[in-house]
Every structure is written in structure tokens, then in C-alpha cells.
Amino acid sequence: MSESIIEARDVSVTFGSGVHKVEAVKNVSLTLAPGEPLGIVGESGSGKSTLARVLAGLQPPTSGQVFFNGKPVYKGNKSYIGEARRQVQMVFQDPYASLNPQMTALSAVAEAVRIHNKCDKKEAETKALELLKRMGIAQLDAFKKPRQLSGGQRQRVSVARALSANPSVLLADEPTSAIDQSAQAQLLNLFHGLLTQGLAIVLVSHDLGVIRYLTQRVYVMKDGVFVESGDTETIFNNPYEEYTKELLASIPGALGAAARKKRTA
């Protein structure tokens, strides 16, 4: 196996105790190569978002360890503030909830630029505008507040903010579930462009259509464990687990129709 940028070893996350004990993630291991598009797919409650948070350095695992470029991310049950904090950035499901409603798109991004690049306000704003432009947000829209932007625009502002740290890994948790079809196409094109620039993207989603479009390798998650993993195209053509087949058959449109046919045949 080639050098991996992120490696998770036997990661488990448990919430609560006694009768309320929930094992969200159970002994999961994964690797991510630099510049690789990776998918994690599963139904809600399968633990995929928790795993994403662990990978991002936001959720200390109950046991196990995450390594970034070979260095551990967590020390004890605290996150170890290192390189990973800047290099691994996350985009959340609901951009409306993750953007400050009082700040314009520009100031939200400029703040992040200023912190990560330690530059003054003026310089940060120029850089932020450039970033927003790369994300397809026009200068006119940069001065709007989140409520004045469309869902797709908001999500692209979130991506711009994540990119301000110049990360090498982007973790996207259900980035397309709150936006409509044409906005989804825009965002996916954007991700595609970022991949060609060498950024690794971990795409967490319940929508296998999006996963197929963007990733080359996928982990299928159910009840906190990986039930199947491998090459995206292979899993699409020859799913092994019943659960994967069910997920495939549920995709609306042409893709799901093919999987449904296979299932009944």
C-alpha cells in the first residue's frame, strides 16, 4: 500500500453508558491516499458522520487512533492540535446552520483566511474574494448574508471557507442533501476540479449516485462497521452484501433501475 495521508486504526466511538450506551463506530480501520477521492456510504444512524468527525479531529475516539501523515491526531481523549487541524477541513451537511447568519459570505471566508494565513484584514479580504470567485460566487453575492444566498451558494461559501486553510484533505458530510439538482451539479463539478488540483476528498453520503460520480473507492457502513469496501465501479456492478444491493436499488432513476432489475432476476 502506498503512503497514506490519513489512517484510522481500530477506531471505536461509544456514547453514553449503561442502558443508554450506543456504539456508534465499532473497530473501524481505513486509509486515505493523498489526492484520493474516497466515499463512505450508509443509512442514517450507521455511524458515518461520527466517523467523519473522528477523521477530522473533532471527536476523540473511545479507542483506536487516527494518524495524519503517520503522526497521531489524538492524545489521550483530547485532540492533539497539530498539523492535522489545519490540513483536514470539513464541510457540513447544512450550510445554513454552519454559517454565521450575521456575517456576509466575504467576512465569513475572510475571517478563516486571516486566522489560517496570519495576514491582515485587507489582505485576507482580497484572498477571500479570490477564493469565492473560484467557487463561482460573484463579487456581488460575496457581500450578501447567508439568508440572501441560495442553498447551493451557501454550500459553496462553506467550501470556500474550508479551503482557506489550504488543506490537503476535505471531508464533506452529505454536502448535496440539502440542495437541488442543478446546484448539486455545480458543487460536484467544483469537487472534481479540486481533485485534479491534488486535494483528497472524503465524501460521506447516503446517496450512491453522488458517490459513484465522484469517488474511486468506497466503504459501505452499517451499524458502525464496514460491511463492504473496494473499488466503486466493482461495488456498483457486483455488490456482495444484501445491504449494498438494497442501497443500490434505492437510487432513483436509471442507476437504481438497473440494480432493481438485477435483484429481481
Add this chain to the structure above:
Amino acid sequence: MNAKKLLEIIDLKIGIPHPRRETLIIVDNANFDIGYGEMLGIVGESGSGKTMVCRSMIGTLERRGAKVFGGQVLFEGEDLAHAPESQWKKLRGKAIGYVPQSALAGPNPVLTIQAQLAEALKKSEAKGSIAEQSKRLLDLVKIRRIDTVLKQYPNQLSGGMRQRVMIACALASEPKLLIADEPTTGLDVTVQSQIMELLKEIRGEFGTSIILISHDLALIDDVCDRVVVMHAGATVEVGSVSELANPRHPYTIALNQSRIDIAEPGSELVTILGNAPSVGEWPPGCRFAQRCIYRQSDCSSGEHHPPLFGERGSHQSACLHTELLEGAR
């Protein structure tokens, strides 16, 4: 027109009046109809007026401060565009059922499922006690462990279960028309496909006409008979699912091309230029013209949005230059 229609929307115009400023028109030129036992899909971007048109069909526009300013909403031949609340009370939740957009916020959080259903069943004329009927409804929407679920509160149920309860409530009085406004937003694909199966079964069993609102063309392709495409408050194309595979409006063409289920992995997806014009900033003439790659000089010259061309009930499009679209698909 041939067969009798259950519901017809004719040149519907909806606006939000303002005491000092001009009335804000949010829907203009909405045109479509739905036959008995038909499943109709309405697609469009957020803000295209899909939900407002639906509200006009259940008479709850005024709760959002909006009003019908023109056109007709014919339900079984009767114009409801300006119907008083008293008339709506007889129809809503009775002849017309509504499943709201947000499954998670839909049910009243302080009522048990039993109480929820009892309220919906108040208007029902079916025989049997409320308890019996509630059980029958939950059975209909394929909920197991009925006795447990009846005593539970919405927060104890999963999203899919809550949406099933909402559908059960809407079906309480065996409506002729069921309107489902993005019923699966925020739900998993597996749950989504179960809900879609359920809708198909309901249609098959009771002959209920169903309007499904969604922004997902692939989903609508799977379950609906006919599709209505809306853009910036106007109907831009109407046709059967197979007819829409050969779209006659550039907006529909673009929507089709942005579908990831058809696209080759890794290929560039076609996106629509810019954003839909905001309400109140609609350009004269065709409202899609500024985003259209086939735009001609006369597209923006008319004062009004082009009407739907072609005979009602057939494959209709509001594009002035369908001839340019040949071979473009």
C-alpha cells in the same frame, strides 16, 4: 380536451400584496392538470413556485400572506381560486390530502400518534370507531407494531415512520387528490424508495390522484406518469415521462443533463448558467432567457412570459424557439 380532469390549474397568478409597495408576483403562468388516478410530478429549483401552487390547491395561501390574482383552480369543475375559508374547510383534509415538506417537523410534537390520527379522522365518514380506523390507516402505510406506535410521540419515531404517519393522516378521509410536497427531503434513499413504493400502492389501491413535488427528476421519472416543469413561477414544460425524455424546453434539457444517474463518472456535469431570477426581478419576456444558451433576440422582447404552446394535455412547451433544440438533446 378529452377525459374529464380532477384538477385543472389555468393561467394561475399568485402574488403577495403589500400595503405600501407594489404587489409581489410569485407565480404567473402556471398551467397544468391532473386526471383521475394519475400521478403527476412537479419539478423546479427552489423558489420556482412549486409549493405556492400547491398551497393554492389546499387554500392555505393566505396563511403565507399570498393571494390568487388571476386564473383558475378548477377542482372537479369548480373554481376554487377565490373560495372562502368555509368552502375550503369542507375540502381540505377531505377531498384533498396534503403531506407537508418536512417530515421531521410535520407531526405535532406534543400529541401521540393516536391523537394525531384522531384529529385527522374527525372529518372521515368511514364506519368504525376512531381506534379501529387508526389501526387500519397505520396498517395501510405499512407500519408494524401498531399498538406501540399509537401510544408513541413523534420524537420516538424515525423520519421514515413520521412521514408514514403524515401520509396516514392525509389518507384519513380517503381523498381524491393527495399532494406530497417533497415528502422525502432529508430522508435516506432507502426510506425514500419505500415511501415512493407506498405512494404507488395507494394510487393502485384507491385510484387516488397524486401530485409529487420534487427537485429530483430521476425520482419523478421512476414513479410519475406526467411531469410539470416550473421555472421562476411559470410552467415551462408539461408532458408524459417518456415525452420529457425528449425535452422541448432548454431548462428541461439542462435539468436532464445535470442528472448524475445518467452522467459518466468523472465527466463534467452541465450546469445552468447563473441563478433563477429572484421574485420581483423577473425580466420581461421569457424568464429563462438570461440563462439560456439558445437565446434569440426576440426571447426577451415580449412583455409577458411565453405561454405554453400546443394543445392542453399534450406535450407542451413555453419555448419560442423549439426548432433550435432539435438535435441538441
